[in-house]
Amino acid sequence: MAEKKLIKSSIIVMLFIIGGKVLALVRDSLIAAKFGATYVTDIYNFALGMVYLLTTISYGLTTTFIPLNSEHIENSTISERNKFVNNVINIASLFTIVLTAVLIIFSKQIIYVFGHGFTSNSVIFAQSVEIIRIMFLSLIFVTLGSVVTGVLQSHKRFYEPAAMAFVSNLVYIVYLVFLTSRYGIKGFAVATVIGFFAQFVINLPRYRKLKYRYKFILDFKNSDVHQMFKLMIPIVISTSVVQLNLFVNRCFANNIYFGAVTVLDYSNKVSTLAYEVFAIGIAMIVYPTLSELAVKKDVVKYKKSLISAINTIMIIMIPASVAIGVLRDPLINLIFRRGAFTAQAANLTSSALLFYCPAMIAYGVRDILNKAFYSVKDAKTPMSNSFVGIIINIIINIIIIKYMKVSGLALATTISAVITTLLMMWNLNKKLEGMNIRKLVLSFVKIVCSSAIMGIVIYVINNFCMNKISSIMQQSMISIFISFVFGSVVYFICLYFTGLEEYRNLINGLKNKITR
Numbered sequence: 001m002a003e004k005k006l007i008k009s010s011i012i013v014m015l016f017i018i019g020g021k022v023l024a025l026v027r028d029s030l031i032a033a034k035f036g037a038t039y040v041t042d043i044y045n046f047a048l049g050m051v052y053l054l055t056t057i058s059y060g061l062t063t064t065f066i067p068l069n070s071e072h073i074e075n076s077t078i079s080e081r082n083k084f085v086n087n088v089i090n091i092a093s094l095f096t097i098v099l100t101a102v103l104i105i106f107s108k109q110i111i112y113v114f115g116h117g118f119t120s121n122s123v124i125f126a127q128s129v130e131i132i133r134i135m136f137l138s139l140i141f142v143t144l145g146s147v148v149t150g151v152l153q154s155h156k157r158f159y160e161p162a163a164m165a166f167v168s169n170l171v172y173i174v175y176l177v178f179l180t181s182r183y184g185i186k187g188f189a190v191a192t193v194i195g196f197f198a199q200f201v202i203n204l205p206r207y208r209k210l211k212y213r214y215k216f217i218l219d220f221k222n223s224d225v226h227q228m229f230k231l232m233i234p235i236v237i238s239t240s241v242v243q244l245n246l247f248v249n250r251c252f253a254n255n256i257y258f259g260a261v262t263v264l265d266y267s268n269k270v271s272t273l274a275y276e277v278f279a280i281g282i283a284m285i286v287y288p289t290l291s292e293l294a295v296k297k298d299v300v301k302y303k304k305s306l307i308s309a310i311n312t313i314m315i316i317m318i319p320a321s322v323a324i325g326v327l328r329d330p331l332i333n334l335i336f337r338r339g340a341f342t343a344q345a346a347n348l349t350s351s352a353l354l355f356y357c358p359a360m361i362a363y364g365v366r367d368i369l370n371k372a373f374y375s376v377k378d379a380k381t382p383m384s385n386s387f388v389g390i391i392i393n394i395i396i397n398i399i400i401i402k403y404m405k406v407s408g409l410a411l412a413t414t415i416s417a418v419i420t421t422l423l424m425m426w427n428l429n430k431k432l433e434g435m436n437i438r439k440l441v442l443s444f445v446k447i448v449c450s451s452a453i454m455g456i457v458i459y460v461i462n463n464f465c466m467n468k469i470s471s472i473m474q475q476s477m478i479s480i481f482i483s484f485v486f487g488s489v490v491y492f493i494c495l496y497f498t499g500l501e502e503y504r505n506l507i508n509g510l511k512n513k514i515t516r
Contacts, residue, residue, distance in 0.1 A: 013162040014277070020165030021277055027169050028269060029335050030176035031188075036340025037259035037266075037348075039118070040185050043128045045265045046115050046254065047135040047189065049247050054099070054139055058146035060236035061092060063374075064228045065150040072224075073154060078211055084224055086217045089147050091225060094218070096143040103136045114247070117254035127185075134189040138196040145200035148207050155210055160203045167202050168195035234379035238370075241386035245393050245416070249409045252397050256405055263348045263406050268413075270331060271356035272363065274320035279313055279364035283371050290375035303435050306372055311443045311502045313364040318447045319491050322455040325357040327462060327483055330476035337472065348406060355410035362417035369424040373431075381427050389420040443500060450494035457490045458483040 035041045065088060072081040103110065107129050111118055118128040149161040175183075175191035183190075219225070246268070253260040286309040293302040324331065328350045337346040370382045396412035404411060429435045462479045469475035495503050 013158045016159065016162035016166055017277055017280075020163070020169060021273060023166060023169035023173060024269070025273075025335055027172045027176065028266060029338070030173060030180075032266070032336040032341035032345075033339030034176055034180045035185065036342065037262040037345035038340070039124055039258040040127075042254065042258060042261040043118065043124070043131050044185055044188065045261050046118070046128070046250060047132040048192065049250050049265075050110070050114075050132060051135050051138050051142075053244060053247050054103075055142050056239040057232075057236050058142050059239050060232040061088075061143070061228075062146045062150040062153075063235050064231040065147060066154045068224055068228055069151060069154040082212055082215070083217055084222070085147065085151060085212060086215050087219050087222055087225060088228070089144065089214070090216060090218045091220065092143050092147060093140070096139050100136050100139050103139075104133045107133050107136070114251055115254055117258075131185065131189045134186070135192060138193045141193070141196040141200045145196070145203065148200065148203045151210065151212060152203055152206055157206055157210070160206050163202060164199040167198045171195040171198050231379070234383045235374075238379065238383040238386045241383070241390050245386075245390045245413070248390065248394060249397070249413060252401055252409055253406055256401070259345060259348075260406050263345060263352055264409055266332075266336060267349045267352035267356055267406075267410060270328075270335065270353055271324060271360050274324070275317065275360045275363050278316045278320075279360075279367055282309060282312055282316075282364075283367040286368065286371060290372055294375045294377075299432070303432060306368070307436055307439060308502055309368045310365055310440060311500070313368055314361065314444060314447050315495070315500070315503060317361045317364040318444075319451040319454055319487075321357045321361050322451045323458055323483070323487060324360075325354055326455050326458045327480055328353045328357075330462065330465075330479045333472050334476040334480065352406045352410040355407050355414055357414075359410075359414040359417040362414070362421040366417070366421045366424060369421070369428055372428055373424075376431070378431070381431075382424070385420050385424050385427070388423065389416045392416040392419055443502075446498035446500050447495070450491055450498060453494050454487045454491040458487045461486060 031041060031044075035044075069081070069085065072084050076084075111125065111128050111132065115128060119125050145164070149164070152158070152161055171194055172188075172191055175188060179187055179191075249264060250261050253264045286305065290302060290305060290309075293305060329346075332346050332350045332353065336349065337343065373379065373381050393412050393416040396415055397409055400408035400412055425437070425440075429437055461483045465475045465479035465482070469478060496507070
């Protein structure tokens with residue numbers, strides 16, 4: 001019964017995530033149409049990148065808060081539980097307010113250092129300062145939301161947190177459709193702050209149903225708070241470095257040409273679409289299982305669950321990477337090529353997307369490996385690995401940017417992601433004294449071969465559509481739809497004949513559900 005409930009919850013959560021991603025594509029399409037690939041979108045994406053870089057603190061807060069609050073749920077009274085939560089809210093909010101004030105005061109200096117390309121023109125510089133100051137206000141709602149979502153997840157309530165992106169994207173779309181012509185990019189910055197506020201508010205009804213009530217409590221000496229912030233440090237550093245990697249790429253792109261940041265950002269968003277929908281969800285589901293098996297010290301089942309999770313990620317991410325790489329032109333044309341987003345911008349974005357595609361496979365596997373390290377209470381290895389990744393990325397960026405421009409930045413990210421993922425695999429294999437690498441390699445070869453055959457079929461279909469259909473939008477839609485249908489069939493047939501264990505288990509599970 002519990003397994004059925006878990007499956008049902010996972011499906012609903014996945015639907016919310018997919019809905020949020022669909023709206024995100026609509027949002028990005030509208031942004032491209034309204035503002036194009038210009039300095040205006042560069043300013044917005046730069047400011048949003050700064051916000052996301054700082055939200056890693058909130059991610060660390062949520063990650064460390066959940067097990068501690070779960071312990072309070074199990075062992076403490078409602079009053080003690082509320083006291084702990086309110087103390088965390090107040091301390092985190094106080095820190096965020098001070099940080100936000102400092103960032104707003106030093107906004108000009110931040111842009112001089114990290115967005116120097118905006119300083120060449122006084123009007124552009126003034127606009128970038130104004131936008132980034134507005135966007136920094138989002139941090140307050142991000143912090144509040146991180147604690148509230150942590151409360152919900154510790155009670156195994158996932159629907160509202162999963163719907164957060166869906167709600168905020170609705171806010172953005174309403175603004176872009178009805179208010180852009182009147183208030184421009186400045187109004188969109190305000191809408192972004194409102195979107196983060198909406199993410200926080202959507203969790204409050206469930207939060208109150210769980211009998212949480214706000215009281216002003218500020219106790220810096222609390223032992224639970226000390227433990228939480230101590231655990232946060234390596235996780236925040238690790239996650240911050242990942243975001244910093246993206247931010248470094250934006251800084252390099254900012255000095256190429258106006259619009260380069262937008263091209264880089266849009267290509268990255270499309271490449272990580274499948275990763276964010278499926279890989280993050282799988283990592284979230286497998287984490288409690290790995291943690292439980294680690295506590296029980298059941299090494300055999302732990303390794304089996306870990307290998308199964310990695311293989312499942314590869315089953316999804318490898319064909320997705322191949323398909324997106326082959327269909328990059330119709331995908332970019334369909335999503336972005338309209339209004340102010342020109343054919344040249346679409347071609348540049350498509351080129352960068354090709355070099356981003358392999359990274360999504362590495363990201364998916366790396367997420368599982370990170371969760372594996374966290375489950376055995378090792379946060380230092382992912383942290384040090386993240387530092388290695390950013391160093392590799394910066395070195396390759398410096399070497400390759402002269403020759404490949406934005407596409408070079410995408411390639412550097414991919415190379416860095418692949419190297420760091422392999423290093424993580426090596427470290428975990430050493431820590432676990434062997435984790436059946438041979439099985440992983442064999443599975444990888446089977447999935448790559450099946451994906452390659454699928455890629456050939458999709459390539460033929462796409463070429464046929466481009467030659468036979470004159471309208472760019474029609475050929476893009478038809479090519480993507482037919483490629484998805486026939487490509488999926490070909491891939492699953494090929495995968496079936498490889499005899500991959502995880503795929504056979506999936507098929508058998510579906511057969512059992514149908515027969516019931």
